[in-house]
Amino acid sequence: RKEVEQDPGPFNVPEGATVAFNCTYSNSASQSFFWYRQDCRKEPKLLMSVYSSGNEDGRFTAQLNRASQYISLLIRDSKLSDSATYLCVVILVGNQFYFGTGTSLTVIP
Amino acid sequence: EADIYQTPRYLVIGTGKKITLECSQTMGHDKMYWYQQDPGMELHLIHYSYGVNSTEKGDLSSESTVSRIRTEHFPLTLESARPSHTSQYLCASSVAWTGAGDTQYFGPGTRLTVL
Numbered sequence: 769r770k771e772v773e774q775d776p777g778p779f780n781v782p783e784g785a786t787v788a789f790n791c792t793y794s795n796s797a798s799q800s801f802f803w804y805r806q807d808c809r810k811e812p813k814l815l816m817s818v819y820s821s822g823n824e825d826g827r828f829t830a831q832l833n834r835a836s837q838y839i840s841l842l843i844r845d846s847k848l849s850d851s852a853t854y855l856c857v858v859i860l861v862g863n864q865f866y867f868g869t870g871t872s873l874t875v876i877p
Numbered sequence: 878e879a880d881i882y883q884t885p886r887y888l889v890i891g892t893g894k895k896i897t898l899e900c901s902q903t904m905g906h907d908k909m910y911w912y913q914q915d916p917g918m919e920l921h922l923i924h925y926s927y928g929v930n931s932t933e934k935g936d937l938s939s940e941s942t943v944s945r946i947r948t949e950h951f952p953l954t955l956e957s958a959r960p961s962h963t964s965q966y967l968c969a970s971s972v973a974w975t976g977a978g979d980t981q982y983f984g985p986g987t988r989l990t991v992l
Contacts, residue, residue, distance in 0.1 A: 800979070800980070802980050808916075809916065809965070809988070810985070810986070811967055811983035811984060811985050811986050812920070812967075812983050813983070814980055814982070817980070855920075857980065857981075859980070863908065863971070865910075865971070865980075865981060867919070867920050868919075869919040870919060
């Protein structure tokens with residue numbers, strides 16, 4: 769079983785739609801959680817951290833559910849520029865990083 | 878913006894050549910990583926380092942080697958390039974022990990094509 773699992777998609781949504789991605793992790797000792805964005809043929813870039821209390825950055829909301837061992841990313845009012853692959857990252861005790869395989873999002877005009 | 882750099886950005890080379898991909902960071906991070914990623918596919922960790930004189934193999938077997946003589950520098954070498962090495966190589970760095978908010982930062986990548 770993989771440490772981190774994501775639905776690869778693709779998610780094709782119209783502009784203005786709200787879309788949510790989930791990412792599950794298998795190790796209950798996981799300590800830190802992040803979402804990255806990766807554009808085609810570019811490097812992954814940090815999008816936002818994920819905290820137990822949830823956090824919001826403009827149209828993006830990230831949440832952590834420790835009981836069910838998943839993190840989520842919600843994008844409201846989707847823009848064409850949101851089209852990318854979204855990677856979740858889980859960090860275990862001992863500074864071990866685990867990247868999800870990524871969820872592909874395409875926002876359609 | 879992360880202060881991590883990779884050169885060259887693009888490299889096209891013939892089979893059998895020796896190549897070195899450069900990676901350097903100015904953030905003072907102890908831990909550095911090399912990933913291999915094919916288009917549309919997931920990241921695969923091939924090497925990492927905890928600090929100077931530390932190198933470890935990652936999850937994906939690779940014919941490349943790395944060295945870490947200076948904190949800021951983590952070059953990757955292929956002794957004899959083959960077409961199967963064609964891929965994007967991404968370098969990343971992080972602090973040695975992560976706290977809340979600490980994570981990896983990636984360089985822009987080197988896109989390698991071996992003919």
